[in-house]
Every structure is written in C-alpha cells, then in structure tokens.
Amino acid sequence: MIATESLSKRFPRVTALDRLSLDIGPGVTGLVGANGAGKSTLIKILLGLSPATEGRAAVLGLDVATKGGEIRERVGYMPEHDCLPPDVSATEFVVHMARMSGLPPTAARERTADTLRHVGLYEERYRPIGGYSTGMKQRVKLAQALVHDPQLVLLDEPTNGLDPVGRDEMLGLIRRVHTDFGISVLVTSHLLGELERTCDHVVVIDGGTLLRSSSTKDFTQTTTTLAVEVTDSDTHPDGTAALRAALVAAGLQVHERTEDGLPGAGHILLLEATGEETYDVVRDAVADLGIGLVRMEQRRHHIAEVFRPEAVQAMEVQAR
Amino acid sequence: MSTHTHGGRTPEATRIHNIGYRHYDGPRLGRAYARRSLYSQSLRGAFGLGRSAKSKVLPMILLGVMCLVAAIIVAVAVATPNMTDLPLEYTRYAIVMQALITLFLAAQAPQSVSRDLRFKSVPLYFSRPIERVDYVLAKFAAMASAVFLLTATPLVILYLGALLAKFDFADQTKGFAQGMVSVALLSVLFGGIGLVLAAFTPRRGFGVAAVIATMTITYGAVSTVQAIAWETGSSGAIQWLGLFSPVTVIDGVQTAFLGATSAFPGGEGPGTGAGVVYLLVVLALVAGSYGVLMRRYRKVGL
Known part of the structure; x- marks a missing residue:
C-alpha cells in the first residue's frame, strides 16, 4: 500500500x-x-x-x-x-x-x-x-x-x-x-x-x-502495563509495599515508580504484564497477603512511556 | 451497523436489509470536472442557490434592484415621446449603481472564500485531485461571473428596451457592446479585489467590512481630491487621480476606449495615452489579485 x-x-x-x-x-x-x-x-x-x-x-x-x-x-x-x-x-x-x-x-x-x-x-x-x-x-x-x-x-x-x-x-x-x-x-x-x-x-x-x-501482537506483549491498587490490612500496614515484595519474589517486573491512588487508599503499583498468567500471579499474591484489591487495570500507554529507556530495552530483548 | 442485521428467522415484513458496503466502480471524472463543479457551486452560492433561504435574500434583492432600475429607465424611454436615446449610457449604469455592486461583492466574496478558510475546509480540497491553481481559478472565475451577471443583466434589459423603443439599432448595439466589455472588466477587477480582501479576513464580518471600506473609502477619497483639484483649477491632475480607486479606474478605461462619458469632475477623463496606463493598472490589479490568492493558499495546504 x-x-x-x-x-x-x-x-x-x-x-x-x-x-x-x-x-x-x-x-x-x-x-x-x-x-x-x-x-x-x-x-x-x-x-x-x-x-x-x-x-x-x-x-x-x-x-x-x-x-x-x-x-x-x-x-x-x-x-x-x-x-x-x-x-x-x-x-x-x-x-x-x-x-x-x-x-x-x-x-x-x-x-x-x-x-x-x-x-x-x-x-x-x-x-x-x-x-x-x-x-x-x-x-x-x-x-x-x-x-x-x-x-x-x-x-x-x-x-x-x-x-x-x-x-x-x-x-x-x-x-x-x-x-x-x-x-x-x-x-x-x-x-x-x-x-x-x-x-x-x-x-x-x-x-x-x-x-x-x-505487528500489533508483538508490540503489546512488551508494552502492556498493569496498574494495581490494594488496601492495607492489620498484618500488612503498607499493602502496596508488601505486594511489591511478593510480586518481585514471583519474578514480575515491577516499576520503581508508583502513583497516588484514591484518597485513603495506598499507592498504585505499575508492573509489566507479559501475558495472561501475570493477572493470575497478581490475583494469587493479593489473596495470599489477605489484603483487598481495589483495582487492576490495563494502562493506556502514552507514547512517551514506550520510549522510556527500560521500555525500549525490553523491546530489544524481546526482539532478539 | 450490526443493528441492521437481523436473524434469519425474523418475519419478512420487519426485516431490515443490511445491503452492506458497496464499492464504487463508476467513472471518476478527475481534476477538470472537480474544478468545473467548484466553479458552478461557488457561482450558485453567490446568489444563495443551494444555500439556506436566508442567504438568498440579499443577493436576490440586489439583483432585483439592479434590474428594476434598468426597467424603470426603459419604461421612461418608451413612454416619453421624441426620445432618441436612453437617458443613461450603458457604460454609465454600473458607475451609477456602484454602491449596490460593492454591497453584493462585500456580502458574497467572504461567503465564497472566508468560510473555507475559517472552518479549515481548504485541506479537504487539496487532499483531492484538485490543486491550488484549480481552486483559485474556480473561485476567481465564479466571483467574477457573479458580479458580471449582476452588472450585465440590467444592460440586457436596457438594450432590449432600447430596441423596443425603436432607437437607432447600430447605435444601441455599439453602446451595449461597449457596456458589456466595461462590466466584464469591472467584474474581473472587483472579483479579484473582493476575494483577496476576503481571503485575508477569515472572519466573515471583517471581510464584509474590509470590502465595503476599501471600495467606498478609495472612491470617496479619489472623488474628493478630484473635486478639490477641479475647484483649484488643476484639472490636469484629475485624470491621474482616478487611478487610485477601482471604480474610477474602470471609469477611466471606458472613457478612453469604450466611448463613455467620464464621471470625473468636469468630464476630465483620461485620453487614449493616459487610458493605456489605466488599462495596464486594471490588468496589473487583476494579475496581482490572482498572484496574491495563489500565495495565500500556499500557506493553507494541509
């Protein structure tokens, strides 16, 4: 064309x-x-x-x-x-x-x-x-x-x-x-x-x-970002930090950066989703910690995010 | 749309057929056809045809008044015994009616070009086979044709009336032909000036004001200075002063070449020598308008 x-x-x-x-x-x-x-x-x-x-x-x-x-x-x-x-x-x-x-x-x-x-x-x-x-x-x-x-x-x-x-x-x-x-x-x-x-x-x-x-398929595999927001509980006063530790332990790539969640709730964790199984890992991790899952959503990427050094690197790794 | 596809068991009477997308395999008439279409659409638009009822009011009233005055002149000529000529020369008609022509131009030139600029429709034209030169030519020709229709129709009425009154045929035909050439020049000149002013004032109201101001202020200024020159006895300056307003330029050209009686103070119109300068000025203004429009549209491509 x-x-x-x-x-x-x-x-x-x-x-x-x-x-x-x-x-x-x-x-x-x-x-x-x-x-x-x-x-x-x-x-x-x-x-x-x-x-x-x-x-x-x-x-x-x-x-x-x-x-x-x-x-x-x-x-x-x-x-x-x-x-x-x-x-x-x-x-x-x-x-x-x-x-x-x-x-x-x-x-x-x-x-x-x-x-x-x-x-x-x-x-x-x-x-x-x-x-x-x-x-x-x-x-x-x-x-x-x-x-x-x-x-x-x-x-x-x-x-x-x-x-x-x-x-x-x-x-x-x-x-x-x-x-x-x-x-x-x-x-x-x-x-x-x-x-x-x-x-x-x-x-x-x-x-x-x-x-x-x-093709779009290759692209989204490396670029889907999940946003996860959780509540705190008595056993885990900082639910976000606890979840981060659990997810890193499970081998997921969690961004250093967090976002502010709803007032009264904690921060939002951003992590790279590599496939369907990522969702399961997050779900299980939240359930094991016994904290509440406020939301888990796919982030629409702004193009600038794709160009962040780590994202570009991830793309290159994927391409090889 | 999916709502249009009903299941196979829907009763025949209530089924809405989704005929799906149909490809077009008919003729594509290309650039020249698009240019002609734009010309006719713009020309019709100048008289409000193909637009809302409201937009027909002003151009139609102006055209009506232009024709009505001609009809009255004819009626007077036919009814008055012993008349051998029309009370008004063919070449003089447009000069006398210049206020109406200016009004028409002021209303229609912005309508023709300001809308496309203001609402940024121009890129839609240039993403099609049509090119910048086609757009400018079509708009220019349409505006000139519209002014020509407005100014030539009353001349036709005068001519038919003169024949009806059995005035000298050869005389009348010559005068009519001279009048037609004069309004043709006027139409192209006015059309060009109107479009240039409108193309630089995307807001329609300003465009209207700009055209009226340019036409009336230049004419007013030239007439005043000419009158002063006449009063102070420097009548030699009068013929050159006429170069500075569109109406008087046309008046000068037709005085020099088209047998018109000058409307300048004391009838001090230009002779043949100065007339050539007048003609050159008209041609330069027309060419200049075209050039300026071409430049204007280079900037507003996509």
Whole structure:
C-alpha cells in the first residue's frame, strides 16, 4: 500500500523526516509518534502535496512525486482538526466533497447517502453540521474521506476530542472500514494503547526516524502495563509495599515508580504484564497477603512511556 | 451497523436489509470536472442557490434592484415621446449603481472564500485531485461571473428596451457592446479585489467590512481630491487621480476606449495615452489579485 525508501524532508531549521524507510501492507496500520515526530509531514508527502527532500515514496504503487493527482483520487484523508462548515448539512457537504473527488452528480448523491449510513448518521444528516456533537462531526469527517470509495484512507488522530465511549465507537468504525469495506487504513495517534486494539500493524516514528515497525501482537506483549491498587490490612500496614515484595519474589517486573491512588487508599503499583498468567500471579499474591484489591487495570500507554529507556530495552530483548 | 442485521428467522415484513458496503466502480471524472463543479457551486452560492433561504435574500434583492432600475429607465424611454436615446449610457449604469455592486461583492466574496478558510475546509480540497491553481481559478472565475451577471443583466434589459423603443439599432448595439466589455472588466477587477480582501479576513464580518471600506473609502477619497483639484483649477491632475480607486479606474478605461462619458469632475477623463496606463493598472490589479490568492493558499495546504 505504502512504501518509502530513505525518505527525508528537511526544512531550513528542522529535519522532519530522516531517511525513513517503510513498507506498509493492506490492513489497518497505526502510525504512532509524539507531536512533531513527523506524522503530518509524512501524510503530506504521501498525498503528493509536498516534495520530499530526498528518497522516494509510493502509494498504491504510484510515485508520489509524479502521480499525486492519481493518488489523491484513490486515497481518502481525514484531517486532525475541525474542517466542517457549520451552516450546511452533512449531506450537502459530503456530496460537494464527493464531486471534488471526481464523482458525477448522481453517483455523488448515492455514495453520500450510503457512506453516511455506514458511519452511523441517519436522520440528522439533513440538519446543519453546526448542531452536531463532536462524535457526529468526526463521523462526517470520516464520511468525506470514504465517500469516493478510496483504496486507502489516511486518518489523522480520528479519536481526538472524543469521550471514552465515542473513542471506542470510532475505533470500532475504523476497524470496520477495513473488515467490512475492504479499505486499508493508516491511522495516526499519539496513544499507543488505542491503536493496539484496532490495528494489525503499528509503526512508531520519532524525530523523523523509524523506531519500530511490527505487528500489533508483538508490540503489546512488551508494552502492556498493569496498574494495581490494594488496601492495607492489620498484618500488612503498607499493602502496596508488601505486594511489591511478593510480586518481585514471583519474578514480575515491577516499576520503581508508583502513583497516588484514591484518597485513603495506598499507592498504585505499575508492573509489566507479559501475558495472561501475570493477572493470575497478581490475583494469587493479593489473596495470599489477605489484603483487598481495589483495582487492576490495563494502562493506556502514552507514547512517551514506550520510549522510556527500560521500555525500549525490553523491546530489544524481546526482539532478539 | 450490526443493528441492521437481523436473524434469519425474523418475519419478512420487519426485516431490515443490511445491503452492506458497496464499492464504487463508476467513472471518476478527475481534476477538470472537480474544478468545473467548484466553479458552478461557488457561482450558485453567490446568489444563495443551494444555500439556506436566508442567504438568498440579499443577493436576490440586489439583483432585483439592479434590474428594476434598468426597467424603470426603459419604461421612461418608451413612454416619453421624441426620445432618441436612453437617458443613461450603458457604460454609465454600473458607475451609477456602484454602491449596490460593492454591497453584493462585500456580502458574497467572504461567503465564497472566508468560510473555507475559517472552518479549515481548504485541506479537504487539496487532499483531492484538485490543486491550488484549480481552486483559485474556480473561485476567481465564479466571483467574477457573479458580479458580471449582476452588472450585465440590467444592460440586457436596457438594450432590449432600447430596441423596443425603436432607437437607432447600430447605435444601441455599439453602446451595449461597449457596456458589456466595461462590466466584464469591472467584474474581473472587483472579483479579484473582493476575494483577496476576503481571503485575508477569515472572519466573515471583517471581510464584509474590509470590502465595503476599501471600495467606498478609495472612491470617496479619489472623488474628493478630484473635486478639490477641479475647484483649484488643476484639472490636469484629475485624470491621474482616478487611478487610485477601482471604480474610477474602470471609469477611466471606458472613457478612453469604450466611448463613455467620464464621471470625473468636469468630464476630465483620461485620453487614449493616459487610458493605456489605466488599462495596464486594471490588468496589473487583476494579475496581482490572482498572484496574491495563489500565495495565500500556499500557506493553507494541509
């Protein structure tokens, strides 16, 4: 779907991409990077809107330097920021965008009706966009990227600004774009945890270079962090410390750092989960100590955590 | 959506079919078609077509008034015995009605470009086959066409009225043709200036104010200084002062080349020599507007 070969983009003062070589196949691919990691620059180059300083890139087998127009005809793009005028209805807006993609008037209307239905907008599609919730607006943005039935869509931070429920719905929708519609997806995010559940493949870039590219399964194995909060008891006045000792003894990797828990409770322990059995170990350890388990949850990783030295080391160890 | 897929045993009458995702394998008409679509959408939008009922009010009233005044002139010409010509020259009509044209431009230029900028829809265009030059050309052509429709329609009414009143055919046709060329120039010039001002004021209200201010202040200033020049006897300066406002530039061009009677004080319009300068200024302003718009949109890509 997307192939880049030592792609570089240098601005007078910044190097946005530094000899980036990628090979992204069909499916849902997550592109993770902190702000300024080069995600947007990469998307611009892939759409043929900004020339690379050096190196080459091809989308759907078309060279971005010479076939930009053809690429943009077959690719959809959903920007990160708001891009919808409030005074028109979703239908009118998406029909217009379909025509801008080259669809004849009748096809534009039919495809708009279909696409809006697929992203979950029904009667409200005739009302002005100004009155929509953030979740509905995100759906319209997704619809305009899909209306011309592209082979690939580039989604820039599609879950930005959504509440947890909206986030899950959007992620489910993105998954369906591939499974039900057969359209490949490149989705950017700075939240790794979010992409774990949606993507087949995750690419991490930082400072314009490729940090890691692997299937989601490999990735999450090394990066799932468990947060555990326990109560204190008479026998264990500091439940957290007792649990830490027990878990370390059981061979788990427990972070030095703790977080503050709920008022009145202790601290939260953070530990690396290497698989299903980790949960059992924690459960048994808590039960043996006779303390109360307040919570045990998977932490959504912020990308910065992945880059903490020990995490990177853990990844490398795993890779060998 | 999963709620649409009902089990196989659901009664036929209540089943909602999920027809699933259908791929599009029809034609993709590409860049030129997208440019034409943007042009027609923008042109229609300038008259409120394809927009809310509210947005049709102002442009339609302005168009109506432009035509109504022409119709009244025609009525007067037809009803008054012994008239041999229209009471108002074709070339003069737009100059007399300039306030309405300015109002139209002030309302519609921001509508055309400020919305896309303010609500950041521009990247959605440029992520499609359409390119910057297509966007700018389509918007420019649409705005110029809209002003042309507004200014040329009353001329057509005047012309038909003049033929109805059996005024000299050759005379009227020549005057009409000159008038059409003049409003065509005016439309492109005004369209360009309006779009440039609107493109730099993403907030629509400021765009409206900027266009009205630019048009009326320059015209007011030029007219005042020209009047002073006339009063103080320096009539040679009058023809050069006209270069500094869009309306008077058009007036100068049509005085020099299109047989118009100058609206400058004392009818001191430019002769052919100075007229060339006027024409060059018009062309430079149009080219400049285009260049500025192209630059403006380079910054707002993705």
